Amino acid sequence: MTDELALTSAPPVDEWRLPVGARLLHIGPHKTGTTAVQAALFEIREELAGRGIYYPSYDRHPMHAVLAVTGRHSMMGDDPPKQHHWDRLLEDLATADAQTGVISSEFFSEAEPEAIARIVEDLGGERVHVVVTLRPLVKILPSQWQQYVQNGQRTTYENWLHHMLRVPPYEQPNPSFWRRHRHDRLIERWVEVVGRDRVSVVVVDDSQPDMVLRVFESLLGLPDGTLPAVPVATNRSLSLGEIEMVRRFNVEFRGQDELPDNFYSRLVRYGAIQRLKEARTPVPDEPRVTTPRWAQEEAVAVGREMANRIASSGVRVIGDLELLHRQLPDAAEESTSTALVDPEAAAQALFGAIAAVPTLNPVPPAPPVAKPEKVGVPVHKVRSTELVRILARRVRRRLLRR
Structure with a gap:
């Protein structure tokens, strides 16, 4: 009994x-x-x-x-x-x-x-x-x-x-x-x-x-x-827009084989996501994840x-x-809310990722002054997928050196 x-x-x-x-x-x-x-x-x-x-x-x-x-x-x-x-x-x-x-x-x-x-x-x-x-x-x-x-x-x-x-x-x-x-x-x-x-x-x-x-x-x-x-603060749930931003990033991240897992851990989980939770409070009418x-x-x-x-x-x-x-009172037939990312959420996530960059590798000493080299393609003209690959290779080299 x-x-x-x-x-x-x-x-x-x-x-x-x-x-x-x-x-x-x-x-x-x-x-x-x-x-x-x-x-x-x-x-x-x-x-x-x-x-x-x-x-x-x-x-x-x-x-x-x-x-x-x-x-x-x-x-x-x-x-x-x-x-x-x-x-x-x-x-x-x-x-x-x-x-x-x-x-x-x-x-x-x-x-x-x-x-x-x-x-x-x-x-x-x-x-x-x-x-x-x-x-x-x-x-x-x-x-x-x-x-x-x-x-x-x-x-x-x-x-x-x-x-x-x-x-x-x-x-x-x-x-x-x-x-x-x-x-x-x-x-x-x-x-x-x-x-x-x-x-x-x-x-x-x-x-x-x-x-x-x-x-x-x-x-x-x-x-x-x-x-x-x-x-x-780090225990709060993300809004629909926030979590969809993370999920879609995961899709892109998993498509880049050269990115090591600890890149995700340091920059995303303990960088972007943690910053989102600590520095931002979703407004009351911001769409949430609904079942x-x-x-x-x-x-x-x-x-x-x-x-x-x-x-x-x-x-x-x-x-x-x-x-x-006990069933929730606000059940919907389907989840129909639109996942729009608030600009503040995107900014906080980006800042959190950037702020976490030093945890990947100690800041190296300034390189010696080299002779001018041939100018390559400007960054703003490089396709985003190629830019991600370049960054991935650089991060991987740093991690291996470490």
């Missing part, structure tokens, strides 16, 4: 609180409030240590360590994960052995059963308590597609939805999607290792923005309001099936499982 608890303004701390010295393992999945939790824990990590709670991370979450232990690849162009990243995390936890440890990363959601067994054993076996945060699939779809596009994907939203929802075995173009977001099976994989008594499912209610923070306070025995709501009605109905049906299986799994549920199969 599911121990389903309704969230109130004063959560039952004693009932939800984990034992002192436990290892709270927050496994996501993606797009379920993970950034809010991680940003809050990271913001007050020193205060938490004084309260007997250790949050080991050199950033908001230990992504490389988790990718290493789960055997997953890094994002396009990023440095590959290494075993020493995971070993370092374990060493950090060992220094705070008696304290309650909190490890949060949405990339745990992609772990296979063998990796789950190793993770749980490495973190202390019976000391591990798994927390899964969930949001309705219908709200996850557009956010997750955007994330894939920001990692180099070229597929349109409508085409992506068609393949993810209507083309068996529903693995292309992103095999990771259903591993992350078939939430009932995700929970079952972890229950198989840790048992139902040490798994808590938190259904995030978007009408209560700080709800997930209050739940984590209760799990950790913290006073209400301890975990702050930390704004994270057509047929896809919403498919997602709601899957959400209902997942909610029923979770309810019968015996895990502790905090929140309302019915939220997982």
